[in-house]
Amino acid sequence: MKAAIIGGGVIGGGWAARFLLNGWDVAVADPDPEAERKINEVLAGARRSLPAVYDRALPAEGTLSFCALEDACAGADWVQESVPERLDIKHTVLDRVNAAAPDSAVIASSTSGFKPSELTAQGARCIVAHPFNPVYLLPLIELVGDVPAGAADMLRSVGFSPLHVRKEIDAHIADRFLEAVWREALWLVKDGIATTEEIDEAIRMGFGLRWAQMGLFETYRVAGGEAGMKHFMAQFGPALQWPWTKLMDVPEFTDELVDLIAGQSDAQSGHLSIRELERLRDDNLVGILRSLKRTNAAAGGVIAAHEASLPQPSASPEALPITQDRVIPQTWTDYNGHMNEAHYLELGAAATDRFMEMIGADAAYIAEGLSYFTTENHLQYLDEMHAGDRVRVSTQVLEGGPKKMHLFHRMMNPAGEVAATMETFLLHVDLGTRRSAPARADVAEALAAFGQAHAGMPRPEGAGRYVGQRG
Amino acid sequence: MKAAIIGGGVIGGGWAARFLLNGWDVAVADPDPEAERKINEVLAGARRSLPAVYDRALPAEGTLSFCALEDACAGADWVQESVPERLDIKHTVLDRVNAAAPDSAVIASSTSGFKPSELTAQGARCIVAHPFNPVYLLPLIELVGDVPAGAADMLRSVGFSPLHVRKEIDAHIADRFLEAVWREALWLVKDGIATTEEIDEAIRMGFGLRWAQMGLFETYRVAGGEAGMKHFMAQFGPALQWPWTKLMDVPEFTDELVDLIAGQSDAQSGHLSIRELERLRDDNLVGILRSLKRTNAAAGGVIAAHEASLPQPSASPEALPITQDRVIPQTWTDYNGHMNEAHYLELGAAATDRFMEMIGADAAYIAEGLSYFTTENHLQYLDEMHAGDRVRVSTQVLEGGPKKMHLFHRMMNPAGEVAATMETFLLHVDLGTRRSAPARADVAEALAAFGQAHAGMPRPEGAGRYVGQRG
Numbered sequence: 001m002k003a004a005i006i007g008g009g010v011i012g013g014g015w016a017a018r019f020l021l022n023g024w025d026v027a028v029a030d031p032d033p034e035a036e037r038k039i040n041e042v043l044a045g046a047r048r049s050l051p052a053v054y055d056r057a058l059p060a061e062g063t064l065s066f067c068a069l070e071d072a073c074a075g076a077d078w079v080q081e082s083v084p085e086r087l088d089i090k091h092t093v094l095d096r097v098n099a100a101a102p103d104s105a106v107i108a109s110s111t112s113g114f115k116p117s118e119l120t121a122q123g124a125r126c127i128v129a130h131p132f133n134p135v136y137l138l139p140l141i142e143l144v145g146d147v148p149a150g151a152a153d154m155l156r157s158v159g160f161s162p163l164h165v166r167k168e169i170d171a172h173i174a175d176r177f178l179e180a181v182w183r184e185a186l187w188l189v190k191d192g193i194a195t196t197e198e199i200d201e202a203i204r205m206g207f208g209l210r211w212a213q214m215g216l217f218e219t220y221r222v223a224g225g226e227a228g229m230k231h232f233m234a235q236f237g238p239a240l241q242w243p244w245t246k247l248m249d250v251p252e253f254t255d256e257l258v259d260l261i262a263g264q265s266d267a268q269s270g271h272l273s274i275r276e277l278e279r280l281r282d283d284n285l286v287g288i289l290r291s292l293k294r295t296n297a298a299a300g301g302v303i304a305a306h307e308a309s310l311p312q313p314s315a316s317p318e319a320l321p322i323t324q325d326r327v328i329p330q331t332w333t334d335y336n337g338h339m340n341e342a343h344y345l346e347l348g349a350a351a352t353d354r355f356m357e358m359i360g361a362d363a364a365y366i367a368e369g370l371s372y373f374t375t376e377n378h379l380q381y382l383d384e385m386h387a388g389d390r391v392r393v394s395t396q397v398l399e400g401g402p403k404k405m406h407l408f409h410r411m412m413n414p415a416g417e418v419a420a421t422m423e424t425f426l427l428h429v430d431l432g433t434r435r436s437a438p439a440r441a442d443v444a445e446a447l448a449a450f451g452q453a454h455a456g457m458p459r460p461e462g463a464g465r466y467v468g469q470r471g
Numbered sequence: 472m473k474a475a476i477i478g479g480g481v482i483g484g485g486w487a488a489r490f491l492l493n494g495w496d497v498a499v500a501d502p503d504p505e506a507e508r509k510i511n512e513v514l515a516g517a518r519r520s521l522p523a524v525y526d527r528a529l530p531a532e533g534t535l536s537f538c539a540l541e542d543a544c545a546g547a548d549w550v551q552e553s554v555p556e557r558l559d560i561k562h563t564v565l566d567r568v569n570a571a572a573p574d575s576a577v578i579a580s581s582t583s584g585f586k587p588s589e590l591t592a593q594g595a596r597c598i599v600a601h602p603f604n605p606v607y608l609l610p611l612i613e614l615v616g617d618v619p620a621g622a623a624d625m626l627r628s629v630g631f632s633p634l635h636v637r638k639e640i641d642a643h644i645a646d647r648f649l650e651a652v653w654r655e656a657l658w659l660v661k662d663g664i665a666t667t668e669e670i671d672e673a674i675r676m677g678f679g680l681r682w683a684q685m686g687l688f689e690t691y692r693v694a695g696g697e698a699g700m701k702h703f704m705a706q707f708g709p710a711l712q713w714p715w716t717k718l719m720d721v722p723e724f725t726d727e728l729v730d731l732i733a734g735q736s737d738a739q740s741g742h743l744s745i746r747e748l749e750r751l752r753d754d755n756l757v758g759i760l761r762s763l764k765r766t767n768a769a770a771g772g773v774i775a776a777h778e779a780s781l782p783q784p785s786a787s788p789e790a791l792p793i794t795q796d797r798v799i800p801q802t803w804t805d806y807n808g809h810m811n812e813a814h815y816l817e818l819g820a821a822a823t824d825r826f827m828e829m830i831g832a833d834a835a836y837i838a839e840g841l842s843y844f845t846t847e848n849h850l851q852y853l854d855e856m857h858a859g860d861r862v863r864v865s866t867q868v869l870e871g872g873p874k875k876m877h878l879f880h881r882m883m884n885p886a887g888e889v890a891a892t893m894e895t896f897l898l899h900v901d902l903g904t905r906r907s908a909p910a911r912a913d914v915a916e917a918l919a920a921f922g923q924a925h926a927g928m929p930r931p932e933g934a935g936r937y938v939g940q941r942g
Contacts (some may be wrong), residue, residue, distance in 0.1 A: 010696060132677040133694050140677035161676045169664050173673040176659070180651040185687055188647070193640050200686025202644040204769040205632045206603040206611035208682030213755040214748075215671025215679065216656055221736050222748045223604050225481060229736040233729050258704050265692050265700040277685075277693045284684040284768050291758030294802060297751060298675040331765060335837055336902065341845045342817035349813045366806055374812045378938045379848045384905065399939070406939050423938040431807065434855065466937040467849045467894040468870070468877050 001062075001154075002027065004076040004101070006069055006093060007083035008035035011110050013042030014135020015080045016064070021050050021136070022158040023059030027072035036066050046136035048388060049282040050159075052329030053137070053289045053303050055350060056310040057390060069093070073100035078154060080129065082110040087118060094124035106151045112175050115168040116145030127151070129162075130172050134278075137285045139302040142172040159306040161299070189264065190257055197268035212288055213298045287331050312354070313392065320454070321358060323351035323409070324393035328385055338384040344411065345379060348422035351393040351409045359446035361439070370440060372405060372426040380462050383419040390414050396460060400451035402438040403428045408460045421462050472533075472625075473498065475543040475572070477564060478554035479506035482581050484513030485606025486551045487535070492521050492607070493629040494530030498543035507537050517607035519859060520753040521630075523800030524608070524760045524774050526821060527781040528861060540564070544571035549625060551600065553581040558589060565595035577622045583646050586639040587616030598622070600633075601643055605749075608756045610773040613643045630777040632770070660735065661728055668739035683759055684769045758802050783825070784863065791925070792829060794822035794880070795864035799856055809855040815882065816850060819893035822864040822880045830917035832910070841911060843876060843897040851933050854890040861885050867931060871922035873909040874899045879931045892933050 003019040005012045008030035016039055020026045028039055043064075051058050073079055079101050083093050090109065097107055108129035109119055119126045127145035132138040139161035143152065145168065152162040165172055171179060188194045194202065210219045217229075224232030269277060292300025293307075313325035324347060334340035356362065356372060365371070385391060392412045399406035404427060411420040430437040438444065474490040476483045479501035487510055491497045499510055514535075522529050544550055550572050554564050561580065568578055579600035580590055590597045599615035600622075610632035614623065616639065623633040636643055642650060659665045665673065681690045688700075695703030740748060763771025764778075784796035795818055805811035827833065827843060836842070856862060863883045870877035875898060882891040901908040909915065 010694070138677050138680060140673065142673070161672070163669060163672050163676070165665065166669075167662075167664050169659075169662075173659060173665050173670065174677050176655050177652045177674065178678060180655045181648045181687060184647050184651045188640075188644060191638075191640075193638050194636065194644050196688035198634060198637075199644065200689050201632070201634050202611065202613070203648065203682050203686040204684055205634070205773065206609050206645050207649060208679070208684070208686065209609060209756055209759060209770060210752070211674050211679030212683035212759060213675055213679070214752060215674040216652060217667035217732070217736055218671050218740050218748065219752075221740055222745060222752055223481070225745055228745075229733040230729060233732065258701060261688070261704065262700040265688050269689050269692055274693060274696055274699075277689065280766060280768060281681070281685060281690075281693055283766055284763060285680055287762030287765060288680060288683060288759050291762045291802065292755060294758060295751060295754055297755050299680060302676065331762065335834070336842050336844065340820065341848065342813060342820045345816040345848075345850075346813035349811065363806070371807050373807065373852070375852050376936075376938045377812065377816075377848070377850045377852075379816075381844070381846050381848075384844075425938050464937050464939070465847075466935050467847045467896050468935070 001025070001077045002075055004029065004069075004072040004079040004097075004105075005039075006030075006072065006079060006081045006097060007110075008032060008039045009082065010038075010042060010133060011131060011135060012080070012082035013039045014046070014131060014133065015082065015110070017043050017046030017050065017136040018158045018160070019078070020062050020064055021046060021058050023062050024077075024158070025062040025065075027065045027067055027076070029067060029069040029072040039064075039066075042136070045134065045278060045282060048279075048330070049134075049286050050136050051327035052286045052331070052387070053293070054307045054310065055324075055326050056307055056312070057325045057327060058310065069096050070100040073097055073105070074102075076101055076105050079105050079107045080110060081108065081126070085111060085113045087114060090114065090119060091122050091124065094119060094126050095122070098124045098126075106148055106154065108151075112171060115170065117168060120145075128168075128172065129155070130175075131160075132174065134282065134285070137282060137289070139299050140174065142174065144168050144172055156306070157309070159302065161302045186257065186261070189261055195268070196261060196264040200268070213292060215298075283330050286329055290329065290331060320394040320396055320410075320457075321355065321450075322392055323354040323358070323395045324391065324411075326391060328387050328389045328391055330387040333387045338386055339389075341379070341381065344381065344385075344420050344422065345377060347391065347393060347411060348377070348379070348409045348424060349374075351395055351422075352407060352424055352426070355395045355407065359450065360443045365440070365443065366431070369431045370437070370443075371429055371431055373429045374424055374426050376425040378423040378462075378465065378467070380421045380465070382421070383413065383417065385411075385413065385419050391419070396457060397447070397451045397454045398423075398459075398463060400447035402444045403436050405447060408463050410460065421460065423460075423463055423465075472496070472548045473546055475500065475540075475547040475550040475568075475576075476510075477501075477540055477543065477550060477552045477568060478581075479503060479510045480553065481509075481513060481604060482602060482606060483551070483553035484510045485517070485602060485604065486553065486581070488514050488517030488521065488607040489629045489631070490549070491533050491535055492517060492529050494533050495548075495629070496533040496536075498536045498538055498547070500538060500540040500543040510535075510537075513607070516605065516749060516753060519750075519801070520605075520757050521607050522798035523757045523802065523858070524764070525778045525781065526795075526797050527778055527783070528796045528798060529781065540567050541571040544568055544576070545573075547572055547576050550576050550578045551581060552579065552597070556582060556584045558585060561585065561590060562593050562595070565590060565597050566593070569595045569597075577619055577625065579622075583642060586641065588639060591616075599639075599643065600626070601646075602631075603645065605753065605756070608753060608760070610770050611645065613645065615639050615643055627777070628780070630773065632773045657728065657732070660732055666739070667732060667735040671739070684763060686769075754801050757800055761800065761802060791865040791867055791881075791928075792826065792921075793863055794825040794829075794866040795862065795882075797862060799858050799860045799862060801858040804858045809857055810860075812850070812852065815852065815891050816848060816893065818862065818864060818882060819848070819850070819880045819895060820845075822866055822893075823878060823895060823897070826866045826878065830921065831914045836911070836914065837902070840902045841908070841914075842900055842902055844900045845895055845897050847896040849894040849933075849936065849938070851892045851936070852890075853892070854884065854888065856882075856884065856890050862890070867928060868918070868922045868925045869894075869930075869934060871918035873915045874907055876918060879934050881931070892931065894931075894934055894936075 130142040313322035332343040601613040784793035803814040
């Protein structure tokens with residue numbers, strides 16, 4: 001697959017990163033001599049954080065090239081326009097894109113300010129696909145206009161969550177909310193009710209924590225309690241008649257207001273560079289997205305679905321099954337500047353889970369009331385591993401009986417060197433009685449087959465080792 | 472300390488839970504015969520989730536009682552009024568509170584609709600302390616009015632993040648933003664642009680993920696890039712003149728609009744009960760808060776600061792140091808319905824960290840460039856542990872030399888039974904060279920002293936054990 005990115009910068013760069021890190025070839029067209037540097041800066045941020053939200057490796061990166069608009073569009077499956085928000089510039093660019101791109105290509109604009117009817121007024125084919133910064137981490141894409149069949153699925157295949165807006169409207173949906181809050185915030189700063197920092201606190205210490213997961217209406221549904229949404233609206237509805245926002249009026253956008261806000265923002269966050277703030281933002285997003293993935297909620301559900309579409313690792317050259325292949329997220333590192341010891345066990349436990357799937361002890365099996373419980377683990381930490389490192393885990397069966405499973409996981413760095421090992425012993429259990437019980441026949445047979453295949457292999461170095469043993 | 476909660480319900484119950492779970496005695500006054508049941512339901516939610524955001528145990532719960540308003544207020548340090556939003560009712564209640572409460576008590580109202588000047592118009596003493604649902608998890612409290620010295624610190628001592636609003640204004644700060652978004656959302660639903668579910672998606676798949684951590688202005692500062700906040704405002708400012716919100720006008724609040732929204736909300740979330748939605752919300756909040764605690768960001772910073780104020784555990788009766796005392800969060804459980812194996816190692820690693828602090832290898836020591844690296848761990852899983860269980864860890868030194876530290880952690884359930892063990896071996900390292908190096912003299916001596924004190928103790932059962940060993 002090939003994406004053409006027309007216009008670099010933070011938004012174009014974010015689109016480029018999404019496609020590239022999902023295995024697409026990406027051609028960027030931007031007359032700015034700084035475009036390559038800017039795109040590569042965004043890419044560096046994306047490489048640091050996008051793989052970190054997944055527990056499987058993303059596909060091998062596609063090829064990135066920089067070229068003229070016509071060359072970028074040739075053979076493209078998706079053309080994304082992210083040039084400055086001036087309609088005359090957009091019209092000119094879209095005319096050139098329409099002439100150069102295949103008829104089969106999706107042609108989309110990142111515009112937040114224009115409706116599809118404005119973009120296509122001179123006959124160019126184009127939809128709106130409006131992303132949110134950082135584009136490489138936030139799933140939302142607002143699709144507006146005459147969206148071609150398959151366009152939404154193409155976005156999903158690179159991890160986005162497309163939202164088809166039913167009717168075109170100025171600023172689509174999300175930016176209307178942002179604009180409403182922005183206007184109110186400008187009033188509050190101007191009138192000395194609150195500083196920029198206090199406004200940020202009022203958001204992130206309260207409703208911001210709710211909106212990361214449930215949005216507006218579901219949150220209020222819960223707030224309404226058993227009496228439901230009608231009850232909530234009866235309580236809250238009358239406030240519409242109260243002077244609770246200043247939005248009936250628009251603050252004058254003076255130099256004084258700009259200086260006031262820029263000065264307060266410097267006081268609030270000026271001790272951190274933009275790059276440091278970006279890293280903090282992305283680290284927090286990775287943490288939030290990974291925690292939402294646990295419950296399959298909101299954006300976490302998007303990650304989980306995309307992850308399930310990524311290929312599982314295959315067998316290694318040594319004929320041992322590869323049970324994990326992933327990148328170490330920054331949320332797994334600690335004060336010593338490397339992967340924390342607990343996450344080696346998290347990695348090993350995931351390898352055990354994957355091996356269980358391979359022998360048929362999968363989610364459906366567990367739902368039947370059968371599973372394995374770990375009784376014992378031994379880990380050797382042989383070499384440091386770091387955030388961003390690709391790690392693969394191979395699994396050797398040391399013993400596999402109807403009730404017992406004794407495994408040895410090797411955790412390997414990209415050079416294939418064993419950086420850590422985990423020896424693990426599990427008992428098969430009945431989840432009803434919580435006691436040891438034989439595995440279902442097909443699972444026991446599949447485990448035994450692995451055990452026989454691995455029986456002739458050398459016993460792994462470190463198997464049977466105890467803590468503190470010499471040598 | 473004693474809190475009087477005047478008016479139960481979801482908000483009063485949330486206040487009660489915050490105080491109670493932080494060791495305060497709580498007296499609730501509410502004429503509703505259902506008040507005790509309702510408060511206990513909120514408390515059940517709080518007990519499930521508030522301890523889960525901390526890695527130290529909260530104080531022992533205070534005593535909860537239900538009584539008349541005057542009895543509740545007698546001897547109270549904090550009186551929180553959360554009665555219905557009618558000014559006449561508030562005036563009557565506040566008069567009675569003022570007569571019954573000590574002069575030293577902070578008297579505060581949860582009102583979202585009234586300003587302090589309105590509450591105190593008839594002479595009652597009162598400030599606004601406006602919380603956000605769920606009050607037991609969200610840190611924000613908007614303080615408005617003539618706030619007594621010490622009031623903010625009392626709120627901080629139970630884990631809140633007070634925000635003193637500089638001037639009183641209708642709806643304080645956060646609800647003005649919520650109201651602005653609510654109005655815009657009603658328009659979008661009414662005009663058929665989006666359903667309630669689509670609006671929630673537009674929020675939680677995009678800017679909601681940003682606002683959980685950075686709020687409005689810091690997010691935009693980052694978006695402005697190196698060019699800074701002024702550049703961002705120059706770009707975004709002109710939108711103020713564009714028709715990007717419908718907020719110049721207010722939608723008519725008709726029965727049809729209520730039915731439309733309630734119907735869409737049922738279609739969106741009606742497959743889950745309110746109780747299930749609450750649990751999902753709280754589980755997600757626990758996950759988000761714990762992930763933000765990792766970077767000390769936003770609400771995570773509030774949790775971290777509060778946690779640091781909680782007492783560290785002391786020595787056990789057996790004279791072994793207690794190195795962890797905490798409640799198991801729901802985010803640590805897995806598909807088998809119990810604490811996942813990886814989190815036993817997380818718990819053991821935290822016990823090692825705490826023991827390092829005890830011998831002087833603390834954050835300052837690590838900042839000097841010295842630390843311990845784990846080379847080997849062995850874990851025995853003897854009994855299941857579950858979300859909500861209190862767990863204590865004792866630590867026995869098996870060997871403590873200038874370069875070596877060999878520890879044995881016992882993880883104990885509330886009955887004092889050993890549910891798991893972790894034997895761990897660490898090497899002291901120079902963080903510059905990443906190689907083994909002797910500990911600083913005082914650290915080595917403190918470790919040796921523990922080693923000598925523990926030398927006469929029986930060797931723990933399971934020490935020196937290897938995986939799969941019989942018996």
